[in-house]
Each structure stands twice: as structure tokens, then as C-alpha cells.
Amino acid sequence: MRFITGCAVLAIFFSASTHANPLIDQLIGVTNQYLEREVSEYARSLGGDPRHEIRLSRLDARLRLPLCAEDALSAQLESPDVPIGRVTVRVTCNGPSPWRLFVPAQVSLYQHVVVSSRPLQRRDVVSAQDVRLAERDTGLLGNNYLLDPAQAIGMQLKRNVNADTVLGHTQLEQNRLVQRGDKVVISAGNASVDVRMPGEALEDGTLGAQIRVRNTRSNRVVRARVTGPGQVEVGM
DSSP: OOBBOOOOHHGGGGGGOOOOOOOHHHHHHHHHHHHHHHHHHHHHSSSOOEEEEEEEEEOOOOOOOOOOOOOGEEEEESSSSSSSEEEEEEEESSSSSEEEEEHHHHEEEEEEEESSSSOTTTTTTOOGGEEEEEEEEEGGTTOOSSOOGGTTOOOOSSBBOOOOOOOOOTTTTOOOOEEETTTTEEEEESOEEEEEEEESSSSEEEETTTEEEEEEOOOEEEEEEEEEETEEEOOO
């Protein structure tokens, strides 16, 4: 079966016309119906019943292809993997005169995400007073957002942010309890022996991270696990 496709067909979606065209109506109808179903199902899977909006790109009314019987018409998400953000829907007619078209659209999904409640500075540690929930279009955010303030509390800012900034992995990192050059206490021991020595961190470390530290008494460099601010532990 030979489908009508090609660059000329793809280009039709970037010009506008006010003339009525039954094919355009059919494309709009099947694409909207498909996206409404897919987006609603995806939104339900997230919980909380977030609202959504679907906006199709304007189609060129000069397009001349045969109308397709409803039972021969199908739609499928071409890209991306989830029906959110900038999407492309592949509409296919499997009738006697088959054709295939690609319809671009913008899908907005509004969820309550974590934002900064005030301006924050690089290396600030986020507290409960620093964040709040606000509704944003997550279709524009990719994966760079959080839904629970607890996910941000205790994290450290990678850069300065303004108030009402959406917080995600590009702005936050694990709090570095030890930084390179810090004076630290090196602990080593077991149930019966507890030895503490002064040391210097040779690299940054978050809670539980293994970092290099120098024992400032012996000048020996060892690997130790960060257990708290200024505290590291080595095994015996």
C-alpha cells in the first residue's frame, strides 16, 4: 500500500488559511479526540487530576487529499514518548487512497510544583520556609520539577534563583556537608575502641559519600565516609 507523504505534506502545518476544508476538519477532529484520550489517561496516572489544554498548530486549508472513512482513520503519537509538551501526532488513512500526515500540537499539563518562595543564593540549604507549591505547565519543564516540597528541603542550591523559580535537578544538589579544605574530625573505631583524629577534606562530600581526607597529624591520606557536618569516618 503506497502512502502519500513527504516534505511538502509536512510543510502544510506552518501556514494559515481561513477557507473551509472538510479534510482539515477531519484532521482536527481525529487529532483532538486522540490527544484528549491520551492526555486524560496520562494525567490520571499522575494522580490529582491535573487540568490540561491542547492546542493544534494551524493547518493549511489548501491541502488536497481525499477524505477518509472514519473506520479507516487512525492516530498515533509520533513523538515524544509521553503526550505532554510539543508533540507530533501521526494521522493515517488506510482507505482505498491511503495517506499519512503529521500534526504538531502543544499540550499543557498544569500541576502544582515546588517553587522558591523568596530569592535564594548559591549554596543555600533549602528550608521549609524557602519553598511552596504553585501551578505550572509541566509540559514546558521537561523533567526538571518536583511535586513534593520535602524533596527540596535539605538540598543545596547550585546557583542563585529568584522568587517563584521552579526547583528541580538543574537548581538543586545534595547538601555538601564537607567541602574541600574544611577541617574535619576523623573517627575510627568499633564497639570497644573509638579514636578521633584531626584532618582536612581534600574534596567535597555529601552525606554518606566517600571522600579523600588527610590526617593532619600523620599527613596520611585516607578515604572516609561523610557522617555529618565536619565529620568523617574510616573503618578499622
